[in-house]
Amino acid sequence: MRALFVAVFLVSRQLVVAVRPPPEVASRRSFTNLVKETDAWAARISSATENKTRCEEIVSELTAERAVPKKRLDIHTGVIFPHDTFNEKWRDPERKLRLTPLSFLATQNLGSLKLRFWTTLEPSHPLMEEIFGPILRIPALARSIQVSKFDMDREAAKAFPNQNNLSKALLDAYRSHVDPGSMSDLMRAVILNNYGGAWVDSDVLLIRDMAPIMAEDWAYFGKPDFVNGAVMSTSRPRSPFMQNYLLAVVGHGIPMFHERYYQFGPRILTALKKNAEEAHNTGFFHVLPPCFFDPHFQHTGRPPPAEIFFAEVASGSDIASKRPGSTSHAAFAYHWHNGWEFPIRPGSLADELEQIYRSLLSM
Numbered sequence: 001m002r003a004l005f006v007a008v009f010l011v012s013r014q015l016v017v018a019v020r021p022p023p024e025v026a027s028r029r030s031f032t033n034l035v036k037e038t039d040a041w042a043a044r045i046s047s048a049t050e051n052k053t054r055c056e057e058i059v060s061e062l063t064a065e066r067a068v069p070k071k072r073l074d075i076h077t078g079v080i081f082p083h084d085t086f087n088e089k090w091r092d093p094e095r096k097l098r099l100t101p102l103s104f105l106a107t108q109n110l111g112s113l114k115l116r117f118w119t120t121l122e123p124s125h126p127l128m129e130e131i132f133g134p135i136l137r138i139p140a141l142a143r144s145i146q147v148s149k150f151d152m153d154r155e156a157a158k159a160f161p162n163q164n165n166l167s168k169a170l171l172d173a174y175r176s177h178v179d180p181g182s183m184s185d186l187m188r189a190v191i192l193n194n195y196g197g198a199w200v201d202s203d204v205l206l207i208r209d210m211a212p213i214m215a216e217d218w219a220y221f222g223k224p225d226f227v228n229g230a231v232m233s234t235s236r237p238r239s240p241f242m243q244n245y246l247l248a249v250v251g252h253g254i255p256m257f258h259e260r261y262y263q264f265g266p267r268i269l270t271a272l273k274k275n276a277e278e279a280h281n282t283g284f285f286h287v288l289p290p291c292f293f294d295p296h297f298q299h300t301g302r303p304p305p306a307e308i309f310f311a312e313v314a315s316g317s318d319i320a321s322k323r324p325g326s327t328s329h330a331a332f333a334y335h336w337h338n339g340w341e342f343p344i345r346p347g348s349l350a351d352e353l354e355q356i357y358r359s360l361l362s363m
């Protein structure tokens, strides 16, 4: 029997009742049961504490269940290039931007998942060739990667098909922000709303098959009072989660934030979570614990220092815990948190993992 899913559109103060379609991933017992435990950790957003051992057990239990998407799903990622070039402060940008796609190819079931890389450049732009050339020259890998031009005019119209004023407000929010961080927050929200699937930032490596947690609505817990969208998923296009998110962007209900940085990302997610708690209607998205995607944060309470991934020589155990299929610290992904200004040092985590991916993929 299909479950009735009641969603309150908190943000627009309208009550919308949606019948949830059957899940797009077969065999959803584990996620449905286990997420009750992680929801309890996230219930008090200002002080969520999790049992770290149990958290890793939950990741392992989720992975143990064979979750097979019923149809092909997309994992999205991408980059905004404000000046049609790599940022001049970045070092080794093409190798760094290739790491997320390589980790995708080395860890996911390519029969059911595809990676879509969204960019403000044309897919034929020379920078795309620098990043993707080595992958796209191998037909078996090229099939699983799609580079797409991001066009907010088109996507905003698609997000609110019959409400031109909302589409226009979304477009205005995008155009009024010149910092790539906020533009990228808006890009991910509108892409997930329009196409469904999951999003991973370009400083996130995948470690395990994502199928067990896909086709569900979630973001993750970054730190107290901070819900992070660096890894985020939605159950389907135009889900209540993504519609509420976009309605918050265009200013219905949630006061606009004065802090520009994070305004359209973590601040909106955190406010959505708090509003949902106050209204006792927390069902429309989950906040997964940090051990799922940010193991360093989970172990130390801080994001990894920027230089750790690129500029320091990695230990064997560090490499072992992040390599594809690792079981040493159960996690779906590793968020390395920027560090674009550091060159990739031979023997660093980034360098070692790149070699592991290339060897697994016979590149």
Ligand SMILES: *[C@@H]1O[C@H](CO)[C@@H](O)[C@H](O)[C@H]1NC(C)=O
Pocket: 051, 052, 053, 054, 057
């Ligand atoms: C944490 O989880 C482990 C594994 O499930 C369990 O054995 C332990 O008792 C838990 N610790 C606390 C403080 O709840």
Ligand SMILES: *[C@@H]1O[C@H](CO)[C@@H](O)[C@H](O)[C@H]1NC(C)=O
Pocket: 163, 165, 166, 169, 250
């Ligand atoms: C858009 O128009 C509808 C009526 O067509 C109105 O209810 C809504 O408040 C408007 N939204 C904005 C952001 O102006």
